Amino acid sequence: MTNRFVVTPNLCIGCRTCELACSFRHSVNGKPGQTRIFAVAGPMKEMWVPVTCLQCEDPACAKSCLVDAISRNEETGAMEIDQEKCVKCMACVAACPFGCSIHDQQHHMIVKCDLCGGEPACAQFCPTKALVYQPVGSAKPKVVA
Amino acid sequence: MVHLTIDGTRVQAKEGEMLLKVIKQLGIDVPSLCDHDAVEPFGACRLCLVEITKQSWDGWKKYVTSCLYPVEDGLIVNTQAEKVVEARKTLIDLQLARCPGSPEIQQLAADYGITQTSYEPKIDSDNCILCGLCTRICEHMGFAAISTVDRGPDRRIASPLDEPPPDCIGCLACAINCPTNVIPYTEKGNKRTIWDKEFELITCSKCGRKTITRDFARALSKMRDIPEAYFEVCDACHRAETATNMGRIAGWSRREEAAS
Amino acid sequence: MAITKVASPKDLDKLQKQCQTEQDKHKRKLMVCCGPGCLANGAAEIVTEFKSQLKKKRIKGFSVEAMKETGCHGFCEQGPLVVVEPQGTFYTRVKKKDVERIVEETLRNNKVVDDLLYTAPDEKTYRDYREIPFYKHQKRIALRNLGHINQCDIRDYIAVGGYQALAKALNKMSPSKVIEEVKTSGLRGRGGGGFPAGRKWESCARLEERPHYVICNGDEGDPGAFMDRAIMEGDPHSVLEGMAICAYAVDSSEGYIYVREEYPLAVQFLQEAIREAEEYGLLGDNILGTDFSFHIKISRGGGAFVCGESSALMKSVAGEVGEPRAKYIRSVQKGLYDRPTVLNNVESYANVPVIIDRGGKWFAKIGTETSAGTKAFSLVGKVVNGGLIEVPMGTTLREIVFDIGGGIRNDRPFKAVQTGGPSGGCLPDDKLDLSVDFDTLTKAGSMMGSGGMIVMDEGTCVVDVAKYFLKFLVDESCGKCTPCREGLYQLYLLAVKISEGMATENDLDKMEQLSGVIIDASLCGLGKSGPNPFLSTIRYFRDEYLTHIRDKRCPAGVCKALITYEVDAQACDGCMACIHACAANAISGKKGEVHTIDQTKCDKCGACFAVCNRHAIKVA
Structure with a gap:
């Protein structure tokens, strides 16, 4: 994995463009889908943070999946859900300590960030660069997630 | 990689892959009720029956359930052969007799032009198709x-x-x-x-x-x-917690920046 | 007796001589058949009685050890059987009270007890069983020792040359030579499929993956079939020896015999035989002093018919639910625990030692070109001489039914013979001259199957037969796949509809169409051959089906909905027996007056017909 998300909460203005971009990128049958990224306000709303999957080294989602439907895409480094394999038992949704496996209630499927195949739409559309997807060590990260 | 022909289209497939998967990837409509990627193919519903042959088989044809049949080089597959469609229709008819009250099976039957089973419908059916x-x-x-x-x-x-x-x-x-x-x-x-x-x-x-x-x-x-x-x-x-934690860390770094 | 392990072929020769000497001590031997049929008719009691009589009477020159409890002698119809060898004196239907006479007359005074001898329907009496037509037309290879050796004694088996074939294979033949020999013999699987055994062994031997397994299918599930049971109970060592030879050929060190739970005696005798063979060093580690080791375990099945199917059987052996899997990858490659596995049935293995001993060429000369050797059948039904038989392949059905079987009981006309078990088929009289071999039977719409043969006379209704076998298959279907589970069930319901006179000719077309789909779409052999009871009867007896459908009549008088019981006023003497027998209270009449049956109340149970001594109840 050469690229990773760099999140700078100080720059996030809570515009939710990232969510929109994600939704559109993951549209189902031409309609916007469930976003895999959430702009979450801090407790006092004084600060917004874009929260999405961190593609952990030892991910609880994959560990909790008893049918081995979650595996790493070696090209992008993303932990991806094989929708054909998934049995929708909610184990990963419950197990992820960051809340980044999501139950898409509308389409009744479990989704998570797949890094859009290597070019995450959220980062591309972030107007303030609060969220960038860049090679490791290319700029001094403010907050590395 | 193996090369095969499905309904006239030449395709490549990975060795060991099951025929049904390749058929579905082509977007061909072959019904299946008991197939699921999470588990081993089972071959209970038999709806994914297809006709196969090979150039070398001298016109001899075989009927196999594609969910269980590993792809082979030179295989010529016909998913809509007359006999196959007839068998599929009979199988759906039989399922409808077993599950007369299942909307899903009724719909599947309707797709094949069956509105009522021609067999003896099961009384007090639990509508389970036993796909396992x-x-x-x-x-x-x-x-x-x-x-x-x-x-x-x-x-x-x-x-x-x-x-x-x-x-x-x-x-x-x-x-x-x-x-x-x-x-x-x-x-x-x-x-x-x-x-x-x-x-x-x-x-x-x-x-x-x-x-x-x-x-x-x-x-x-x-x-x-x-x-x-x-x-x-x-x-x-969990996400809110994550946001709080990340925000807190960001707060520290802001303070650090201010201090430096 | 201390047992020393047989450590070389020489040791085995020595042991054989020793065992033969033991046998030769007895000038005469008394064989009490303890096969399934005779046991059911009280053979155990006869054995006990013989033991106590012999102890009491002390016959000079005849010790208790000269009495053997043997496996099935074959002529079950006449059981319990007692045979005095070497004369071949053949006593039939022996009862406990006859034992004393046999001991006194035959054993002490060397006289034959005439009234216990077999008398054929033509009044001819036979002294030597080998002269009886039932035996005369047979050739016994798989059943060679049945009825001739003590079923539970390895020394008896060794005396007749047992384990010599194994010694020959281990010491004088390479594994590939053994396979070559079996291929030359043309031995085809006796379980029904008829796949060439040698080729099966060869494909297993070729696979590099280890371990290899050798399994014996003893899950004989066909109704009326008991060949494999008779072999497992009567000559268990021949099965063990055959398996060991196979294991040597395919480099396996672990084998299983799958026996159904309904055969406790087979399980017991096989266990005993395995223990004995291991004690003698003829099974287990370092067999006959070589570095070849082979262990056999017994796996007991729950008696599900489908577990006779190879993939279901292997799942059952592995402790899983016995359900078949698709065999696009053959079980030779991916069998027990997904390892290369050779699976043959009991009779196939029993043939192997003889093939190795006498050579594949010798075996190939018996039988037909494509079906070599002999085949055991259990001949049952409306035949005069029912029992366990073995004939060379190519023998005609007529020879089996009429020469060996003695024709139809009560001289009624022959109607059909059903071969191949439930999924086999019925063949009519114009097929009687067909040769009994794998290919001819299949071509005629039936099959060899494991060897059940049911003879039917004119009192049998083919619709009823189809109904019976379809019901059997419906009940025994594992229910995994739709065409077998639902299709056979619907086929059965349609057959019921015909037998009730409710069907139309459209239903026949529907049945034929449905049968085609079941054959094409079913997952395993049970489903694929499931429609056979219907297809083979409709092929040869369409008229009888049509009579049921068009005329609403059952010519054989079997289908209850289509028959009526009536009182023949001429014959009825008003004895009231039928009135008392009728559970439905459908018969009325006073003593001495002609009775009448109220058809609206009659449930056609046939009780009146059975009790009437004057044959005054008529079936119409």
């Missing part, structure tokens, strides 16, 4: 709480001795993956009931939302070494 997905998924997940019992037309899905299954952890995988939606369950407050067994649903300690059952969480942490504490909070509250 529920038992196979349950077993594959490591619980094997339910299984098929009895033989022949009396075959059915049941818990041991028809009592609340001791090994069931209430994950609902059986019910959710049932192609005809015939496994009932109820949820009321923080109680979920399935297979006559009552489960406690974990209530998010922050927002009170209900997540998975306590038994499932315990099983997961035991089987896969996941801290039980992870399961106490719902995914939305």
Whole structure:
């Protein structure tokens, strides 16, 4: 994995463009889908943070999946859900300590960030660069997630 | 890689891949009821029957269920051969006789021009098509709480001795993956009931939302070494926690910057 | 007796001589058949009585050890059987009270007890069983030792040359030579499929993956068939030896015999035989002093018919639910525990030692070109001489039914013979001259199957037969796949509809169409051959079906909905027996007056017909 998300909460203005971009990128049958990224306000709303999957080294989602439907895409480094394999038992949704496996209630499927195949739409559309997807060590990260 | 022809289209496929997968990737409509990627192919519903032949077979043809047939070099597959479509229609007709009240099977039958079964419909049918997905998924997940019992037309899905299954952890995988939606369950407050067994649903300690059952969480942490504490909070509250933590760290760095 | 392990072929020769000497001590031997049929008729009691009589009477020159409890002698119809060898004196239907006479007359005074001898329907009496037509037309290879050796004694087996074939294979033949020999013999699987055994062994031997397994299918599930049971109980060592030879050929060190739970005696005798063979060093580690080791375990099945199907059987052996899997990958490659596995049935293995001993060429000369050797059948039904037989392949059905079987009981006309078990088929009288071999039977719409042969006379209704076998298959279908589970069930319901006179000719077309789909779409052999009971009867007896459908009549008088019981006023003497027998209270009449049957009440149970001594109840 050469690229990773760099999140700078100080720059996030809570515009939710990232969510929109994600939704559109993951549209189902031409309609916007469930976003895999959430702009979450801090407790006092004084600060917004874009929260999405961190593609952990030892991910609880994959560990909790008893049918081995979650595996790493070696090209992008993303932990991806094989929708054909998934049995929708909610184990990963419950197990992820960051809340980044999501139950898409509308389409009744479990989704998570797949890094859009290597070019995450959220980062591309972030107007303030609060969220960038860049090679490791290319700029001094403010907050590395 | 192997090369084969499906309905006139030449395609490549990985060795060992099952024919049905390749057919579906081509977008060809071949019905299947018992196939699921999470478990091994089973070959119970037989709807994915196709006709196969090879140049070298001298016109000899074979009928196989594509979910179980590994691709072979030079295979010529006809998914819509007359005999295949006729067999499929008969099989759906038979399923409709077994499950006359299942909307899913009625729809499938209608797709094949069958509005009423031509066979003797089953009285008091439970509308279960016996694809075995529920038992196979349950077993594959490591619980094997339910299984098929009895033989022949009396075959059915049941818990041991028809009592609340001791090994069931209430994950609902059986019910959710049932192609005809015939496994009932109820949820009321923080109680979920399935297979006559009552489960406690974990209530998010922050927002009170209900997540998975306590038994499932315990099983997961035991089987896969996941801290039980992870399961106490719902995914939305997990995200809020994440945001707070990341915000706090950002706050520190802001202070550090100010100090420097 | 202390047992020393047989450590070389020489040791075995020595042991054989020793065992033969033991046998030769007895000038005469008394064979009490303890096969399934004779046991059911009280053979155990006869054995006990012989033992106590012999102890009491002390016959000079005849010790208790000269009495053997043998496996099935074959002529079950006439059991319990007692044979005095070497004369071949053949006593039939022996009862406990006859034992004393046999001991006194035959054993002490060397006289034959005439009234216990077999008398054929033509009044001819036979002294030597080998002269009886039932035996005369047979050739016994797989059943060679049945009825001639003590079923539970390895020394008896060794005396007749047992384990010599194994010694020959281990010491004088390479594994590939053994396979070559079996291929030359043309031995085809006796379980029904008829796949060439040698080729099966060869493909297993070629696979590099280890371990290899050798399994013996003893899950004989066909109704009326008991060949394999008779061999397992009567000559268990021949099966063990055959398996060991196979294991040597395919480099396996672990084997299983799958026996159904309904055969407790077979399980017991096989267990005993395995223990004995291991004690003698003829099974287990370092067999006959070589570095070849082979262990056999017994796996007991629950008696599900489908577990006779190879993939279901292997699942059952592995402790899983016995359900078939698709065999696009053959079980030779991916068998027990997904390892290369050779599976043959009991009779196939029993043939192997003889093939190795006498050579594949010798075996190939017996039988027909494509079906070498002999085949055991259990001949049952409306035939005069029922029992266990073995004939060379190519023998005609007529020879089996009429020469060996002695024709139809009560001289009624022959109607059909059903071969191949439930999924086999019925062949009519114009097929009687067909040669009994794998290919001819299949071509005629039936099959060899494991060797059940049911003879039917004119009192048998083919619709009823089809109904019976379809019901059997419906009940025994594992229910995994739709065409077999639902299709056979619907086929059965349609057959019921015909037998009730409710069907139309459209239903026949529907049945034929459905049968085609079941054959094409079913997962395993049970489903694929499931429609056979219907297809083979409709092929040869369409008229009888049509009579049921068009005329609403059952010519054989079997289908209850289509028959009526009536009182023949001429014959009825008003004895009231039928009135008392009728559970439905459908018969009325006073003593001495002609009775009448109220058809609206009659449930056609046939009780009146059975009790009437004057044959005054008529079936119409």
